Amino acid sequence: MAGEIPDLIAEVRTGTGKGAARQARREGNVPGIVYGGGKDPLAINVNYNMLLKKLKAGRFLQTLFNLKVEGQEDVRVICRNVQRDVVKDLPTHLDLMRLKRTSRIALYIHVTFENQDKAPGFRKGGTLVVVRPEVELEVTAGDIPDHITVDLTGREIGDVIHIGDIELPAGAKPTIQRNFVIANIAAPSGLRSADSEGGDEGEEAEGDEE
Numbered sequence: 001m002a003g004e005i006p007d008l009i010a011e012v013r014t015g016t017g018k019g020a021a022r023q024a025r026r027e028g029n030v031p032g033i034v035y036g037g038g039k040d041p042l043a044i045n046v047n048y049n050m051l052l053k054k055l056k057a058g059r060f061l062q063t064l065f066n067l068k069v070e071g072q073e074d075v076r077v078i079c080r081n082v083q084r085d086v087v088k089d090l091p092t093h094l095d096l097m098r099l100k101r102t103s104r105i106a107l108y109i110h111v112t113f114e115n116q117d118k119a120p121g122f123r124k125g126g127t128l129v130v131v132r133p134e135v136e137l138e139v140t141a142g143d144i145p146d147h148i149t150v151d152l153t154g155r156e157i158g159d160v161i162h163i164g165d166i167e168l169p170a171g172a173k174p175t176i177q178r179n180f181v182i183a184n185i186a187a188p189s190g191l192r193s194a195d196s197e198g199g200d201e202g203e204e205a206e207g208d209e210e
Contacts, residue, residue, distance in 0.1 A: 005076065005144070008065035008096075009050065012072070013043040021093065030091050034067065034077060037098030044069060044096075051091055055082070062108050062136070064144060067096065076141055078105055101142030106175050108134040110147040111182060119155040125188035126157040132182050135163065136175045145169040150182060160184045 013024060013031055020043075021031040029045035054060055060079055067077045076099045083093040099105065111133055116122055135148065150166055164179045174180075 004146075005064055005066045006054075008046070008054075008067050008077070010044040010046045010067060010069050012069060013045045016043055025092070030094060032094040032096060034075075034096045034098060037075065037100060039098065042069070042072070046094065048091070051094070055091060059108055062106065064099070064105065064107060064141060065096075075099075076101075099141040101140070103141040104138055105141055106136055106138050107144060109137050109139070109145055109172075110134055111150060112147045113150045113152055113183070115151055115153040119152040119185070121155050121157040121159060121185040122152075124157055126185045127188070128152075128183060129186050130183045132180070135182070137168070137172045138175055139169075139172045143169070143171060145172060148172075152185075155185055157185050157187050 010032070011029075013020060013029075015023075024031040024045045025048075027045075028048050030048050030051050032044045032046055034042040034044055054063075060082065063078070065077050065079075067075050077096040078099060079094055080097050081095040082091050084090060085092050111130070113128065113130075116128070119126075122128070137145075137148075139145065148166055148168060150161055155161075161182045161184065162179045163174050163176075163182055166182065168174075
């Protein structure tokens, strides 16, 4: 099921060109343009402080937004470019692309883990080491999964979980072609130390024999 898509609030920008853009910035806005989706481009203004907050939250260019503009029908968009001031590195303009429900896009999807109580490795003191808490998947705009789930049932110490071990939602596929690691079950620190010490002793014994 698709997760909740965050809103991006904007207003129609009257006038075009550098003069209108400068006026928007003086009023505490960042000018932008919405294009694609078989419709004419729409000039908009986005509140500067709100946009800066979303940019600082991370993954702005990989997030699908529900664009809300007064007098316009809500539309799903993804940001394709954020222009920044070359000195201050602050946003000065953004380009948003409209998406159809059938559009394919790459987004980062959260990874959750379940059935930890059914994994013998954890009962033996093993710990879960998460390598990728999020995975970039190619999905359709109309059916974005809220998360993907890793079933830990039967997992033992030393087990490594790859993306190929996970059942992905229908229509979703990783953007990376190789079978990368999602997580692993590590041995308890005491056991790892004992193994390490044992290995050292073994190496010294071999050296003595030589």
